Amino acid sequence: MKRVSITEQDIGSADSIIKEAAEWIRRGELVAFPTETVYGLGANALDDSAVQKIFVAKGRPSDNPLIVHIAHQDQLLSLVADIPPVAQQLITAFWPGPLTLVFHKSHLVPDSVTAGGQTVAIRMPDHPIAQQLIKKSGVPIAAPSANSSGRPSPTQAEHVQQDLKENNIFLIDAGSTQVGLESTVLDISESTPVLLRSGGVSLEEIENVIGKIVTSTETLTNQASIAKSPGLKYRHYAPKAKVLIAEAKDFLEIISKYPEKKIACITLQRDMLSKEKNISIVPMHSVAEMAQHLFSIFRECDEKGTEIILVESVPPIGIGRALMNRVERASQPH
Ligand code: TXA
Numbered sequence: 001m002k003r004v005s006i007t008e009q010d011i012g013s014a015d016s017i018i019k020e021a022a023e024w025i026r027r028g029e030l031v032a033f034p035t036e037t038v039y040g041l042g043a044n045a046l047d048d049s050a051v052q053k054i055f056v057a058k059g060r061p062s063d064n065p066l067i068v069h070i071a072h073q074d075q076l077l078s079l080v081a082d083i084p085p086v087a088q089q090l091i092t093a094f095w096p097g098p099l100t101l102v103f104h105k106s107h108l109v110p111d112s113v114t115a116g117g118q119t120v121a122i123r124m125p126d127h128p129i130a131q132q133l134i135k136k137s138g139v140p141i142a143a144p145s146a147n148s149s150g151r152p153s154p155t156q157a158e159h160v161q162q163d164l165k166e167n168n169i170f171l172i173d174a175g176s177t178q179v180g181l182e183s184t185v186l187d188i189s190e191s192t193p194v195l196l197r198s199g200g201v202s203l204e205e206i207e208n209v210i211g212k213i214v215t216s217t218e219t220l221t222n223q224a225s226i227a228k229s230p231g232l233k234y235r236h237y238a239p240k241a242k243v244l245i246a247e248a249k250d251f252l253e254i255i256s257k258y259p260e261k262k263i264a265c266i267t268l269q270r271d272m273l274s275k276e277k278n279i280s281i282v283p284m285h286s287v288a289e290m291a292q293h294l295f296s297i298f299r300e301c302d303e304k305g306t307e308i309i310l311v312e313s314v315p316p317i318g319i320g321r322a323l324m325n326r327v328e329r330a331s332q333p334h
């Protein structure tokens with residue numbers, strides 16, 4: 001792994017680093033890079049053998065398709081079979097940004113990217129480094145989150161290094177990501193748009209633009225959506241600790257059931273205190289802050305040997321919906 005760092009002050013003068021990273025992409029190698037959601041592990045989306053390297057590095061099942069990242073709308077035309085009218089509305093409203101759209105694919109997209117399927121997921125990230133990397137590479141970049149399969153998505157370069165250091169990867173460190181949870185995935189390949197994964201663009205924002213969409217598919221066990229988006233069936237976002245979701249008022253009662261256990265409480269109650277040595281409180285100002293830090297807190301808890309992570313439930317509104325979705329997935333039995 002080759003790790004280089006770009007700080008906020010020199011984002012404008014990061015040219016030579018991005019140029020080198022783009023060369024790695026063109027050579028068919030892997031580049032881990034920041035987006036506004038989480039770090040991605042990228043390869044030239046048009047190069048089948050480069051894309052295969054992503055699956056090997058992550059230990060990702062080959063039936064789980066990848067998102068293709070583009071930097072301008074022209075790139076979309078060659079990757080998809082058609083652009084439905086609803087797509088144009090969504091693109092105008094949300095790109096660049098954390099919304100991934102699923103289209104019918106063109107013949108240019110290799111089977112490894114789509115896991116053999118006839119659709120392709122595409123997004124235009126809203127991050128200067130991601131955008132410059134795609135532009136300088138001159139190709140669309142296929143990129144899943146840059147964690148090893150099953151681990152929480154990386155929101156810092158350090159997380160990528162923890163998971164993937166044994167691999168030949170060019171890692172661009174540009175600090176913590178803004179949103180902290182992955183993009184929303186919306187299937188627009190059939191007549192009614194279907195939410196496959198909630199994320200950085202909220203359901204309310206989408207419905208404001210295109211009206212009601214199908215959301216039942218997002219539940220953890222929906223067989224139809226698993227068939228559409230195989231990634232849903234795999235265990236995700238999981239720390240080693242047991243994850244429990246509860247209202248803040250019930251925290252004390254739950255804690256009392258686990259005497260001696262090492263417990264972390266993620267809560268919006270900023271005045272929550274504990275004198276117990278085995279209990280740590282992680283106070284958050286807002287649901288957005290909780291979303292931004294959830295995955296890094298999961299990783300810290302793993303390092304500290306936390307046995308139980310108690311997460312305050314929040315209303316499934318705005319980013320709260322994606323947050324609760326990830327916490328619920330993390331709380332599935334090991
Ligand atoms: O924010 C994000 O989306 C990040 C950054 C790096 O862009 N990427 C990301 O990729 O989260 P990944 O691979 O970890 O999650 C992609 C999800 C998976 O659940 C996958 O099954 C689904 O999108 N997906 C990809 N292609 C699809 C397709 N053609 N049809 C349905 N679902 C698809």
Ligand code: MG
Pocket residue numbers: 144145153
């Ligand atoms: Mg992922």
